[in-house]
Amino acid sequence: MNNLTSWLHEHLLKLNLTEEMDYENGFTRLSYTDEEKQAHKAFQHIAENLQLEVQTDQAGNLWATWNVDKGAPTVAVGSHVDTVSSGGGYDGVAGVLTGLAAIKLLKDQNFTPEKNITIICFASEESARFGVSTIGSKAISGLLDKEDVVDVEDANGITIKQSIESFGLSWETIQHAEREKKDLESFLELHIEQGTQIEDNAAEIGIVRGVACPIRLKVTATGMANHTGTTPMNRRSDAFAAVAPLITFVEEQANLLNEGDSLPLVATVSTGHVSPNVMNVIPGEVELGIDIRSVDDSLKKKLAERIKDFCKEIESNRSVNVDVQTLVDNDSVILDKTIQKKLSAVTDSLTIKPLIMDSGAGHDVMNMAHKWPSGLIFIPCENGISHHPREYASLEDLAKGTKVIAEYLRVETGEHA
Template sequence: MTSKREDIQYLEYVFGKFYDIGANSYGGVTRLGYSKVEDEMHDMFKYLGEEENFYTYIDEVGNTYVANDISDKEYYLLGSHLDSVVNGGRYDGVAGVIAGLLILSWAKNDKLDIPIRVAAFRCEESSNFGKCTIGSGLITKELTKDDVRGLVSKTGKSIIEIFNNKEYNLNPKKIENIKQYLELHIEQGKVLEEYDIKVGIVSDIAGPRRFSLCIHGEAEHSGATPMDMRQDALCAASEFILELERIGREEIYRKSVTTVGVISNGPNVLNVIPGEVNLGIDIRGIDIESLDSIVENMNIAIKDISQKRDVKFFLQEEGSFDPVKMSSYMQKKLIECSDKLKISHKIMPSGAGHDAMAFTKLCDSAMVFIPCYRGISHNKSEFSSLLSIYDGARVIYEYLKGEI
């Protein structure tokens, strides 16, 4: 086994290889899914694997793998992603990939007789196409060709054109022979840091329900239209936003959340009453009954506000995933490994979505969280220490050793 100092140096080395790819003048990185920058990230991952004399290959949708065994035996898949949001951070996704490389190197040095593959999945973030987990979703059949064929990137290229140019396949063969799936990821929240806990063992991944809401009022002169004769779409939107927040607060005990993250106001002119507002709604939770209740109450609020303010609401569902549970067996074993290594841990849900969601129907799956500074993620200030990545990797490696 290598020393802790050598392991941290290795993590520093591999992290540094990714550091400047997609860097921008704002201090963050932009590595959009299926872009040339994401290609560079995958090329570097492949290079790092080959540098250690591991096997490497790319599947039909562009996901890249580094492996110590590529026989037909069942294997343990350690995965995450290398893309980012626009002006995002350097740890989301990357932490899990470099932890996987470290675990592979430990297994090689210890002559661990267990097949391990580390995957870097394509386009986990929804930033480029408005749909998340495309690489992992296609190979697990959680997404189909029909689900993605109409997608268009930020630069106006269709996913069909991109796949044709790269000779990828929108209807790939389903991935096989995975014994178990494990993913290390930054928490993207404040809990672990707040309680000074080194790792989180994920119990569930929240399911998102996303909607677009268009509110039609009447655009009129702001000086000439009396207050009691207005159909102000922005005021109706404001009332709806606060009502959705109230509905979400009532579901705190079931760990659900509600967010309006997008507002488009028209005509957005100082002396014109807003006539049309478009909202983007993100509802998440680990309890399906809670999610159903939120959606039901949201629809009641829409009806009430529409009648009271004499404006029209048009609600459209943009996509949803049901919450998924991680393997209880793997959770129990990961807790035992954390205790054995004297690494503090906490069982916790994940509010964010991850590639792990795609694998829960195929095989037992688990996630290990590590702390990130102030819970900041999807932001240039995103940070997690290499020591935290090391601790999370140790827990996963201890688990793998126990599976022999």
């Protein structure tokens, strides 16, 4: 290992609070737990060793800043260190680690920026504990609606409010974490891809155009529960048999819409609840959850409409009611085109092959982009596996990501930037 990859390896372990990566059991650092706090302390320790000034804001985000001039603009880079239950050691950590490594590279090269550079370690990005994601970056961007989440509880009945207070913060002041537009000039996040497009396209790094936020539908088919043995086939209102073709339809239509359009769309019937779900009773009610994503919002809406029409068809052909409810319909987030161009120039100069792509998953950058020009780059992760102990990104890819961030920061904060 060279100097950079060995630094990355050493600090990957530190941020994961481990002496060896555990691809068997993975890592569990849920939002606002002591485990997240320990990883924050590791971040702070590494940042201070790099002579960065570390501050914690009212939402628990850490800001590790290379202050050169109070009057100069600040360029931000960052991601998170919390995880899902038994998650991997790279989701979030990769972005924080490469951000810090980029500072080390620049310092090793005796670079002196003309703008301040800050590495943000966002608090509580994963929704695994509370069903609410990206709490830290929402607070910074002014997107956190406290009233919406005050009563949300984890599996043990602990509210967000309680967890924040036992994290050493005050629920009363969490919204003061919001920063003004002028406080930052731009934001860049690096994340593992959680997919295989970079590899599939024989590229080395992803430059992301937009983050595809989902439309989520809940389809409820209601028939009539009845005895499986005594109800003849022609006297049934079987909710499961009625709604089954919809599962096939969603996949077919997603494939069809991908053929005609340049921006990809994905759609999944990801949840199913059958009621009463016992062997000798015909299903009286079936609930399906559908997740539709594309950076092209019109494409998402087109599929949602087709699904609604298909459900009406089912209703008219069978003795069931089919109700379609829209749970979520968030417009996708288009990232800053200028930053994308700069990142392309950077990868060209480093002869790293980029793939211009979209993100199907949400990240902290989604919130930051509401207020500041923002960019997102992906590094490959093996077989696209993520939120899983086997999640893996190579040190070589982490090093490439570090070089892209460092070069981007050099261009962005250097003389005449």
